Amino acid sequence: MSDRFKVLIPTDFSDCARNALAHALYLTKRYDGEIHLLHAVELPTIAVTDMPPDMFDIEEERALERMEDLLEEHAVHQARTSRVHTAVRPGKPTEPAAEVILDYAEDAEIDMIVMGTHGRRGARRLLLGSVAEQVIRGAECPVFAVRETEKAWPLPSVDTILVPVDFSAGTDDVINEAIDLAGHYDAAIRLLHVVDIDTYPHYGIAVDPVIELAEKTAQAARKELEKIADRITVGHLAVFVSVERGHAASTISEYAVDCDVDLIVLGSHGRSGLDRLLLGSVAEKTLRMAHCPVVVVR
Missing domain, CATH: 3.40.50.620 (HUPs)
Incomplete structure (x- = not known):
């Protein structure tokens, strides 16, 4: 074999x-x-x-x-x-x-x-x-x-890999796949967490507490991303950390364009879980919207 x-x-x-x-x-x-x-x-x-x-x-x-x-x-x-x-x-x-x-x-x-x-x-x-x-x-x-719009040949080099991180159960598998790909492509890794504005209810809650909660969530996310980055940089890969607020899929896609990302690596399911017969909404929307290839990890 x-x-x-x-x-x-x-x-x-x-x-x-x-x-x-x-x-x-x-x-x-x-x-x-x-x-x-x-x-x-x-x-x-x-x-x-x-x-x-x-x-x-x-x-x-x-x-x-x-x-x-x-x-x-x-x-x-x-x-x-x-x-x-x-x-x-x-x-x-x-x-x-x-x-x-x-x-x-x-x-x-x-x-x-x-x-x-x-x-x-x-x-x-x-x-x-x-x-x-x-x-x-x-x-x-x-x-x-x-995607069909991708340049067929010669291929553009893969210099930057974007890894959206939601800290769900499959995060380690996604990170490990990205590390493996980055090592073979000699690419930098960008870790991104999106504080999804859809997760914060507005009914009956004043604006200031909602903003404060989002800020605390962003700060906590950045600390966790930095821990992941420290683990990755042991292998001498360049790693960058970002936290953004917005709708997850559109924010991921926009960030990928702004940072000239060549490849996105993300999990098939997020924190909501879902049955294996379904594709997570963030993964599905990102596949539709992304300007570059996407690697989906189960």
Whole structure:
């Protein structure tokens, strides 16, 4: 069994998926990792009269040829090393693409999934119920989500990683993933806590006490962030700490733009918990609004 870092790139050959492949190839180079390129063929549940009996075989051959073209385009010659794997799997309404991707990730013991936020059907933003959202909420490993607007190649360097911190149970996992990525990218880390204005009720409370409570919360958050920063800087990574007030997702997205952030790493669920079948509202909104790729950690 290989102990290399395994990256799965689902592709439907859309521009967004091509951008995701470029990011994944750069990432696997940093990790000296293993590439798994996967395409799910959509097959009808009921046979069509003029549908060839070997339809999957035909589509599989086409998909493998297109995968080869993609890899050659990025100078990944499958020449053929054990570090590059291509696979085509059948998909149908009873087993949609997301399930095919998740099953493959589990079977191949994938360490990270890198995929576009939307595919050939198109969508202005990541929509609830899309393949990407279903994969993000179901994956056991981190998912690196790439927007269609991302530059495909050559990739911009990842110099700054933003880590929104809400001090929930999964915070350590998010921090550790960010540290790992920052080490491979040689990037600085920005820790951000947002004092969400929605958490402070205004009914029956004077303005001054609310402001005072928010200030105390911000001060306490900064102290906790500084403790985390002290732990991270032991590894000689540059770490910056910020506390902002506002709506969590929009504040995270605006901060990312203002600070020229190249990558956001955040948890799939926050302090509210939620069932594993749901994606936390802050994570979902950030995925929709962020100008850069987002890594979602369960």
